[in-house]
Amino acid sequence: MAAKKPKLDERDVRGVKELRALLPLFERLHGVGCERDKAGNRVLHMDEYSVLILLFLFNPILTSLRGVHQASELKKVQKKLGCPRTSLGSLSEATAVFRAEGLREIVGELADQLGALPHDRRLDGVTQRLTAVDGSLLTRLPQIAQAAWQGRRRPDGWRLHAHFEVLRGAPTNIEVTTGRNRKDANEKASLRRLLEADRCYILDRGYEQFSLFNAIVAAGSSYVCRVREDHHFTPEQARDLGPEAIEAGVLEDAVGKLGSAKSVRIEHPDHPVRLVRIRAQAHPKRGGAAGKDLVLATNLMDVPADVVALIYVHRWQVELFFRFFKHTLGCRHLLSEDPVGIEIQTYCAIIVCLLISLWTGKKPTLRTFEMIRFYLIGWADEDEVLAHLEKLKTH
Structure with a gap:
């Protein structure tokens, strides 16, 4: 039989004083979910719940929702964070009442305070915000196995779709869907919902879709996306390769029409597409010859080919963020299996990332x-x- 965990003591929960300085940031959330509470009986409010989640993320002593509940019973936490003593049931049902939109606004405001990190000055020629996009599964095998055994829905986990600003080194937008990459949970469908103007989206081959390219352009943004090598492409203008492009491994740079005109069932790009073909490097751990060439499709016409290649290299930053996010910020343990609860915890974790960047002036590590x-x-x-x-x- 496993030993019973000792009950939390006032001395176990530290850092409460520092978190108190963040309370004004969350005051706007106090009335969220209170629309039906005409009698004013609600005890736990959205701002208080969010601060408790931050306490969970920053304090290694707290490892579960039950630990958060115990922390809320401590007078020190109640006094300095302004959080009332709350029941485990109230914490569990909070996700059925609260919404994450207000946290998304806070993420945007914190991201706007970030300055550009040190970077290759060639990227300054891109006027739109470089934004790497990708999706990653949020799964914990014990939780998923238990859900499958008990016959619960969604035993496939959850997928986190993230937009990561390359030059600021921080995530700026996220969405949580079911783990299966289908229909509304598809990565391309998520990007369509989250499209913004004045961004340059950096995409891997999973986002290759002509209609999505059209949607990005229609939104007033641009894209750099890796595409398959065997696409039908009709070049209309071949561009000369300068010494910088040749040094970067660029083999071809051309503008034309992407997709075969015979494919009447497929929506084609409604704008000129530029293809940049780059010599792929052999993986240092795998040895052997280089793999297939990288083919990048983009609507950026005024950016040198070597800079287009440089932009795509930065797509890996979003994958590094996922690794940091899942292994560092406690999201290996999901406090809720409800999509709203996961979204709230995710936004709070992103707020932690942004706070670390603002406090240190560095990417969070x-x-x-x-x-x-x-x-x-x-x-x-x-x-x-x-x-x-x-x-x-x-x-």
């Missing part, structure tokens, strides 16, 4: 996140945090 947690729980002092950040500058 595992070591930096750990150091900040050590500081918040009293294991590290301010000088040690500053020394850690100074060390980052030397790498």
